[in-house]
Amino acid sequence: DIQMTQSPSTLSASVGDRVTITCRASQSIGNWLAWYQQKPGKAPTVLIYDAASMESGVPSRFSGSTSGTEFTFTINSLQPDDFATYYCQQYSSYPYTFGQGTKLEIK
Amino acid sequence: EVQLVESGGGLIQPGRSLRLSCAASGFTFDDYAMHWVRQAPGKGLEWVSGISWNSGTIGYADSVKGRFTISRDNAKNSLYLQMNSLRAEDTAFYYCARDTVSLIRGIFDYWGQGTLVTVSS
Numbered sequence: 001d002i003q004m005t006q007s008p009s010t011l012s013a014s015v016g017d018r019v020t021i022t023c024r025a026s027q028s029i030g031n032w033l034a035w036y037q038q039k040p041g042k043a044p045t046v047l048i049y050d051a052a053s054m055e056s057g058v059p060s061r062f063s064g065s066t067s068g069t070e071f072t073f074t075i076n077s078l079q080p081d082d083f084a085t086y087y088c089q090q091y092s093s094y095p096y097t098f099g100q101g102t103k104l105e106i107k
Numbered sequence: 108e109v110q111l112v113e114s115g116g117g118l119i120q121p122g123r124s125l126r127l128s129c130a131a132s133g134f135t136f137d138d139y140a141m142h143w144v145r146q147a148p149g150k151g152l153e154w155v156s157g158i159s160w161n162s163g164t165i166g167y168a169d170s171v172k173g174r175f176t177i178s179r180d181n182a183k184n185s186l187y188l189q190m191n192s193l194r195a196e197d198t199a200f201y202y203c204a205r206d207t208v209s210l211i212r213g214i215f216d217y218w219g220q221g222t223l224v225t226v227s228s
Contacts, residue, residue: 034214043218091213095168096154
């Protein structure tokens with residue numbers, strides 16, 4: 001199985017900050033990676049797919065990039081609504097696997 | 108509006124069986140592959156199983172292979188998960204999720220609100 005190592009597990013930041021989350025795949029997954037946001041008690045929502053493509057309706061402050069097997073998710077100018085947990089997920093091969101999650105907290 | 112509504116969860120003893128259902132509306136159901144994703148309380152996400160639009164392609168996580176069976180009824184706009192030989196580690200919220208295409212691609216663009224399965228004696 002492909003392991004997705006996501007870091008950090010917790011991130012404290014303030015409104016207006018720029019934050020970055022990293023996900024590393026245990027083997028090559030091409031660009032077959034998505035990023036999801038999950039708020040407490042809610043189902044996840046997809047933000048980014050194919051490593052850097054933005055889902056329709058997602059604010060432009062969210063972005064994704066890749067370098068080899070390392071994937072980066074960035075939020076520019078954090079908004080109050082952005083404090084949530086974020087997951088990466090590979091869909092290169094079965095079984096599809098998620099990173100452990102990053103909880104973004106208000107500093 | 109796309110809606111996915113799961114049902115069938117509850118408290119079940121280890122070793123018993125349970126069948127989850129997901130009722131879909133607001134889109135052409137047989138145009139999309141579908142998945143089950145679970146989340147143990149307070150934990151991360153785990154993909155469980157996926158099925159293509161015509162049931163021709165099916166995949167399972169290793170943790171459920173041989174115990175769980177995914178199926179769909181396009182005439183009823185419904186997705187199912189038959190869960191046998193349940194274990195304590197199967198305790199989780201089970202989400203029904205839509206793929207973005209008819210064949211399995213693995214991006215989940217719409218999710219239900221989840222149904223909780225608790226396996227305990």
